[in-house]
Amino acid sequence: MKIAVLSRNPRLYSTRRLVEAGQQRGHEMVVIDTLRAYMNIASHKPQIHYRGQAMEGFEAVIPRIGASVTFYGCAVLRQFEMMGVYPLNESVAISRSRDKLRALQLLSRKGIGLPVTGFAHSPDDIPDLIQMVGGAPLVIKVLEGTQGMGVVLAETHKAAESVIEAFLGLKQDIMVQEYIQEAGGADIRCFVVGDKVIAAMKRQAKAGEFRSNLHRGGSASLIKITPEERMTAVRAARVMGLNVAGVDILRSNHGPLVMEVNSSPGLEGIETTTGKDVAGMIIQYLEKNAEPGQTRTKGRG
Ligand SMILES: Nc1ncnc2c1ncn2[C@@H]1O[C@H](COP(=O)(O)OP(=O)(O)OP(=O)(O)O)[C@@H](O)[C@H]1O
Ligand SMILES: [Mg+2]
Numbered sequence: 001m002k003i004a005v006l007s008r009n010p011r012l013y014s015t016r017r018l019v020e021a022g023q024q025r026g027h028e029m030v031v032i033d034t035l036r037a038y039m040n041i042a043s044h045k046p047q048i049h050y051r052g053q054a055m056e057g058f059e060a061v062i063p064r065i066g067a068s069v070t071f072y073g074c075a076v077l078r079q080f081e082m083m084g085v086y087p088l089n090e091s092v093a094i095s096r097s098r099d100k101l102r103a104l105q106l107l108s109r110k111g112i113g114l115p116v117t118g119f120a121h122s123p124d125d126i127p128d129l130i131q132m133v134g135g136a137p138l139v140i141k142v143l144e145g146t147q148g149m150g151v152v153l154a155e156t157h158k159a160a161e162s163v164i165e166a167f168l169g170l171k172q173d174i175m176v177q178e179y180i181q182e183a184g185g186a187d188i189r190c191f192v193v194g195d196k197v198i199a200a201m202k203r204q205a206k207a208g209e210f211r212s213n214l215h216r217g218g219s220a221s222l223i224k225i226t227p228e229e230r231m232t233a234v235r236a237a238r239v240m241g242l243n244v245a246g247v248d249i250l251r252s253n254h255g256p257l258v259m260e261v262n263s264s265p266g267l268e269g270i271e272t273t274t275g276k277d278v279a280g281m282i283i284q285y286l287e288k289n290a291e292p293g294q295t296r297t298k299g300r301g
């Protein structure tokens with residue numbers, strides 16, 4: 001197959017591994033810098049051009065779209081879909097998962113366990129919002145945060161009020177979430193490919209920190225997940241419409257709670273921790289499923 005990898009940087013671990021895994025299996029792998037792909041939308045024959053040439057003959061496209069280029073990246077991916085190229089994850093599913101609120105709403109509609117989460121606009125509603133999610137301690141999250149930045153633990157009602165006020169004053173959209181204390185500063189990354197969790201790791205926050213992000217000094221280790229956790233992760237990915245997803249789960253007293261579903265999950269942490277050939281499994285998924293025109297939405301919706 002001829003497979004495009006949409007990625008800003010061919011030297012990133014995940015991009016390198018996908019290229020390597022594809023080549024090992026005899027595929028032609030082409031890395032396309034997402035922001036340098038440009039589109040001809042007007043004609044009946046949708047096209048993507050790259051460095052002066054029309055991109056043709058691709059059977060599949062692997063989107064590795066960073067949070068900062070979601071808008072443009074999804075447009076490029078949608079264009080591939082309109083050309084009938086099979087996307088590992090569809091543009092519609094990626095947009096859904098990038099909007100944290102929308103994602104939680106979709107998951108809640110399907111009865112998937114979530115931390116109780118509130119969202120408000122007016123400072124007048126803060127006291128009731130805090131009460132609604134069960135009071136302090138609670139977690140406050142900036143909607144566009146990544147890598148644990150913009151995620152704050154407010155331990156008292158007073159602290160929660162002032163932090164929320166500060167964010168709203170800065171015109172920052174935030175959500176307020178029940179703090180899952182019993183998770184003990186750990187979460188579980190379930191790497192879903194198709195309808196299976198093919199690898200999982202536990203991330204533990206460093207001492208004195210509640211955020212388990214590796215960028216915040218957390219450490220990863222192997223973990224055996226329960227059948228319920230496995231099912232929750234697979235269902236969460238399916239609800240979002242993602243074929244490949246990193247589903248982050250908190251272990252609570254009342255079962256697994258999905259914190260978020262990532263549409264371009266990184267490969268380095270999970271491959272290093274589990275020793276599994278995750279990139280190879282992604283390519284295998286494409287080998288089984290990539291057929292021209294198989295795209296479910298063709299970018300609609
Ligand atoms: N409700 C919660 N209860 C307990 N711990 C939480 C809660 N929400 C977040 N955390 C901890 O904080 C970390 C960061 O939160 P979250 O994943 O929501 O934001 P982020 O990492 O900035 O977002 P992204 O993963 O999209 O970059 C989580 O990995 C988890 O360890
Ligand atoms: Mg996270």
Ligand SMILES: [Mg+2]
Pocket residue numbers: 260261262
């Ligand atoms: Mg994320």
